[in-house]
Amino acid sequence: MVMAEAKTKQGSSRLKDANSRKILDQYSRAKRLRKQLEALEQDNFQEDPHIHLNTPNKKLPQFDADEGAPTKKKRKTTRGDHFKQRFRKTFASLVEEEQMSLKEPPNYMTACIPQSKFPARKFCSVCGNPSNYTCVTCGSRYCCVRCLGTHQDTRCLKWTA
Amino acid sequence: MSSASSLVVLDNGAYTAKIGFSSDEEPKLIQNCIAKAKSERRKQFIGNQYEDCRDLSGLYYLLPFQKGYLVNWDVQRQVWEHIFGKEVMNLEPPETSIIITEPYFNFGSIQDAMNEVFFEEYQFQAIHRTNAGTLSAFRCKKEPPKELCCMVVDSGYSFTHIAPYYDGKKVGNAIRRINVGGKLLTNHLKEILSYRQLHVMDETYVINQVKEDVCYVSSQFMPDMEITKLKGAENTIVRDYVLPDFQQIRRGYVKDESSASSANEQCVSLQIIRMNNERFSVPELLFNPSDVSIQEMGIPEAIVHCIGLVEEEMRPHLYKNILLTGGNSLFPGFKERVERDVRAMAPLNYDVRVTLPEKPITYSWQGGKLFSAAENFKELCVTKKEYEEYGQSICLEKFDV
Ligand SMILES: Nc1ncnc2c1ncn2[C@@H]1O[C@H](COP(=O)(O)OP(=O)(O)OP(=O)(O)O)[C@@H](O)[C@H]1O
Ligand SMILES: [Mg+2]
Ligand SMILES: [Zn+2]
Ligand SMILES: [Zn+2]
Numbered sequence: 221m222v223m224a225e226a227k228t229k230q231g232s233s234r235l236k237d238a239n240s241r242k243i244l245d246q247y248s249r250a251k252r253l254r255k256q257l258e259a260l261e262q263d264n265f266q267e268d269p270h271i272h273l274n275t276p277n278k279k280l281p282q283f284d285a286d287e288g289a290p291t292k293k294k295r296k297t298t299r300g301d302h303f304k305q306r307f308r309k310t311f312a313s314l315v316e317e318e319q320m321s322l323k324e325p326p327n328y329m330t331a332c333i334p335q336s337k338f339p340a341r342k343f344c345s346v347c348g349n350p351s352n353y354t355c356v357t358c359g360s361r362y363c364c365v366r367c368l369g370t371h372q373d374t375r376c377l378k379w380t381a
Numbered sequence: 382m383s384s385a386s387s388l389v390v391l392d393n394g395a396y397t398a399k400i401g402f403s404s405d406e407e408p409k410l411i412q413n414c415i416a417k418a419k420s421e422r423r424k425q426f427i428g429n430q431y432e433d434c435r436d437l438s439g440l441y442y443l444l445p446f447q448k449g450y451l452v453n454w455d456v457q458r459q460v461w462e463h464i465f466g467k468e469v470m471n472l473e474p475p476e477t478s479i480i481i482t483e484p485y486f487n488f489g490s491i492q493d494a495m496n497e498v499f500f501e502e503y504q505f506q507a508i509h510r511t512n513a514g515t516l517s518a519f520r521c522k523k524e525p526p527k528e529l530c531c532m533v534v535d536s537g538y539s540f541t542h543i544a545p546y547y548d549g550k551k552v553g554n555a556i557r558r559i560n561v562g563g564k565l566l567t568n569h570l571k572e573i574l575s576y577r578q579l580h581v582m583d584e585t586y587v588i589n590q591v592k593e594d595v596c597y598v599s600s601q602f603m604p605d606m607e608i609t610k611l612k613g614a615e616n617t618i619v620r621d622y623v624l625p626d627f628q629q630i631r632r633g634y635v636k637d638e639s640s641a642s643s644a645n646e647q648c649v650s651l652q653i654i655r656m657n658n659e660r661f662s663v664p665e666l667l668f669n670p671s672d673v674s675i676q677e678m679g680i681p682e683a684i685v686h687c688i689g690l691v692e693e694e695m696r697p698h699l700y701k702n703i704l705l706t707g708g709n710s711l712f713p714g715f716k717e718r719v720e721r722d723v724r725a726m727a728p729l730n731y732d733v734r735v736t737l738p739e740k741p742i743t744y745s746w747q748g749g750k751l752f753s754a755a756e757n758f759k760e761l762c763v764t765k766k767e768y769e770e771y772g773q774s775i776c777l778e779k780f781d782v
Contacts, residue, residue, distance in 0.1 A: 253674055260568045260673065263444050266583040269419045306494050307454040311447045314488040321489065326554045328486040333543070333557040333686065336678045340671035348573065348658045350606060375576075 249359050346370045386506065389472065390749035391464075392482045392513050395446035396538035396563065396708065398428075399746040400464055403753040408746040411464055415443040415456055416586075427463040436627040440586040449484050449539030449562070451491050458498070465503065478507040478762060480749045485512050485542055485556055487782055496776045500768045507762040510780045516748030517706050518546035521736075523751055530698035532684060534719070535745075536667060536709035538563045541680060543687045545699055551781070555690035559677050561670050563708050567592050569673060570663045578654060587624060590633055591654065592663060595620050598714035599661035600721055609658040618660060624652040664712045668722070681722030688727075700731040710741040 259265075309317070318327055344351040344363035351361040355368065358376050362368045392399040394413060401408035411428040418426070420436035431437065445457035465472045483495065492510070499508050514533040521531045531546045541559040545552040567589045575582050599605045609618050621636040629649045636653065666672055668679035678686060688699050703723065705716055716737040724733045738744045752758060767775050 256673070257675065259572065260565045261448065262568065264441050264583075264585065265571075266439055266441060269417050269439065269441050270422065270425075273422060306490055306497075309452060309490060311450060311452050314450065314452070314490065317490065318488055323489075326486065326556065328488065328558075331486050331556055331558045333559050333677045333683045335676045336669075336671055336682055338671075338682070340674070340676075341669065343662070343672060347577070348662055349610065350603070 245359065252358075345375070386476050386478070387472075388478045388480070388753050389470065390480045390516075390746055390753065392516070392743075392746045392749065393451075394482075394513070394537055395444070395449055397742075398460070398464060399743055400470060401746065401750075402470075403750050405750075408743055409469060410742070411460070411469060413445055413457075413460055415459060417441040417443070428460055428469070430463075437586050437625075438627055439583045442585065446539060448560075450488060451483070451495075454494065454498075461503075474503040474505045475765075477505055478509075479505050480509045480511065480516075480753060482511055482513040482516065482745065482749070483782055484539075485514070485544065485551075485558070485782075492776070492782065493773055496763075496768065496773055500765055504765065507764040509758070509762045510776070510782050511749075512544075512551070512782055513745040514542060514544045514706070515546070515549070515551060515781070516745040516752055517704060518544075518551070518748070519549050519752045519755075520744065520748030521546075521702070521704050522549050528698065528702040530695055530702055532688065532699040532703045534680060534684065534703065534705050534710070535707045536562065536680070536705070537707040541667065541683075541707070541709070543680070543683045545687055545691050545695070547691075547695060552691050552695075555687050557683055557687050559667075559670060559680065559683055560675060561666050561677070563589075563592075566596075566663050566666060566709070569666060570596075570659060573659060573663075574654060579652070581654075584624075587633060591622055591624075591656070593711075594633065595622060595635060595656050596660050596664050596712060598664045598668070598712045598718045600714055600718050602661065602665065605661055606658060616657070619655060619657045620660065622654045622656055624654060626652065664709070664715070667709060667715075668718060679722075681719055681726060684719070684723050685726045697731045700727055701734045703733070703735045704744075705735065705737045706741045706744045708742050710737055 315328060319329065342351045342361050343349065344367050345360040346362060346367035349363045351363040353362050353368070354360070355362060355371060355376060357372075360371060360376065362371050388403040390399075390401060390403060390408065392408070396413060397410045398413045399408040399410055412431070413428075416426040416431045416434075417440070418424075418431070418434045418436060419439045419441075421434060424434075425443075426434060431440065434440075443453070443456045445451055445453045445460060447453070451457055464470055465474065479499065481495070481499070483491070495510060496508075499505050514535050517533050517535070518531045521528070521533075529548050533542075533544045533546060535542045535544065539562045541561055542556060543559070544556040567585060570592050571581050571585065571588045574588065581588050605618060608616060610616075621638070623630065623634055623636050625631055625633045626649065630651075636651075662672070666675075668681065670677040670679060677683075684703060688696050691699065700723070703719070705719065709715065716735055720733065720735040723735065727733050740747075761779060763776050763779050
């Protein structure tokens with residue numbers, strides 16, 4: 221992104237300038253959207269309130285990666301590496317594994333519902349009302365001058381950083 | 382108190398685990414998480430233990446599930462041990478059989494790990510793994526009007542599944558997932574409130590209650606939008622919600638506009654959130670995921686789409702038996718909206734009938750309870766002995782997950 225920005229500054233002709241800005245925009249718009257969608261999946265936004273407390277407490281069971289809850293019961297917890305690994309897969313690696321596997325569909329990927337046949341509706345990014353206008357700079361939607369002002373003062377381009 | 386040989390049903394949701402003996406009338410609902418509070422520096426709250434915590438502001442969650450799939454086994458184990466232990470069920474796994482649910486299209490390595498944990502670690506006598514929707518379809522088939530086909534809609538915490546069933550068996554290649562569930566709705570509400578009014582990004586617990594208390598599904602979205610633009614008494618939608626401060630107010634509530642403020646309200650400086658178009662634009666994401674740029678069909682369109690994927694003879698039977706389950710179906714207006722929209726999109730000559738059971742969250746648990754009494758139930762279980770002899774392969778063979 222930094223590079224793309226530098227590029228727009230170098231561009232001499234106005235046409236070229238406009239073109240490269242458009243490319244930059246699309247890239248950062250996609251990135252902003254991705255961030256927004258990721259935020260909707262997040263478990264917490266604040267940091268772990270115990271994060272500074274856990275360090276001294278090291279009597280943890282073996283696959284407790286980050287947490288300090290002392291497990292009371294003594295279960296059978298001796299396991300080979302392969303076992304531990306199985307319990308450490310991230311969601312992304314599970315999907316990847318599924319993609320590599322030779323199992324016949326249907327599977328997690330094929331089960332995703334397709335895009336709607338109806339056009340997406342547009343709402344003001346500030347107040348949530350139906351919106352008729354698009355911010356020229358970043359592509360966000362707004363519904364009135366007041367909301368545009370708020371948008372420019374707060375979020376416009378800020379999320380692309 | 383477990384009898385000589387008991388049977389437990391565990392609908393292991395990403396938000397709550399529904400668990401109970403097959404002899405119980407109702408399951409217990411246990412939060413499937415470990416929570417940490419700012420006010421309790423040393424303690425972690427497993428399952429519902431957080432209820433004993435005085436100050437629930439900024440509650441921090443450790444969740445076993447990600448995007449609806451079990452990935453954080455450390456957390457899940459602690460919750461299960463808590464649930465199976467004295468504080469909740471007081472089970473003796475070696476004398477207990479268990480029905481346990483998992484999401485559709487569960488990943489292979491999670492399935493293997495489930496078998497391993499339930500047989501090798503907890504040493505259950507026998508297990509039956511299935512999908513929550515399958516238990517719902519089983520119950521639906523048994524209850525009047527005993528339809529052969531059932532379109533199960535399960536809209537829970539992580540996502541929503543549309544799953545057609547024929548005679549209790551799922552039609553796997555026509556099941557579809559919408560990546561919108563209650564978690565996303567709460568996060569979206571947090572986001573828009575934080576931008577428009579008050580920073581509540583850290584208040585998942587509180588804002589989830591706001592959502593459950595005042596959000597609804599609109600059956601006239603654009604007219605409702607217009608109403609929210611009106612001022613004063615004309616705006617019949619807007620509500621002021623008093624947030625808990627965990628000093629005087631332990632639980633948030635809708636401020637009653639008509640009555641004079643209570644004594645409590647007079648002496649405390651209240652933190653209020655104004656819920657206006659937020660009341661219905663949040664659940665609306667279940668019907669129009671594209672409102673937040675998730676390029677997917679909403680529930681009614683997805684139902685029609687999935688019915689289009691099954692054999693033609695089955696279609697009218699699915700249209701006339703659409704079953705709504707999962708926590709999101711409790712939004713006021715949810716059923717009416719599904720019914721209206723599916724009706725509008727379905728072929729005219731088909732009847733459309735939508736059922737919202739009285740308790741959509743525990744519907745599948747009740748299905749599990751019924752299923753455990755079925756004639757062939759024992760055959761569909763894998764016993765510890767069988768597992769020891771045949772390993773993972775017999776589980777693959779017997780469980781339709
Ligand atoms: N009265 C209500 N109104 C609206 N939403 C509700 C209500 N009650 C519960 N919910 C929501 O329902 C969701 C939990 O539903 P449910 O118990 O069906 O999910 P789960 O089975 O734990 O999760 P999953 O099936 O995704 O693994 C939560 O997001 C919760 O906020
Ligand atoms: Mg569920
Ligand atoms: Zn606006
Ligand atoms: Zn902008």
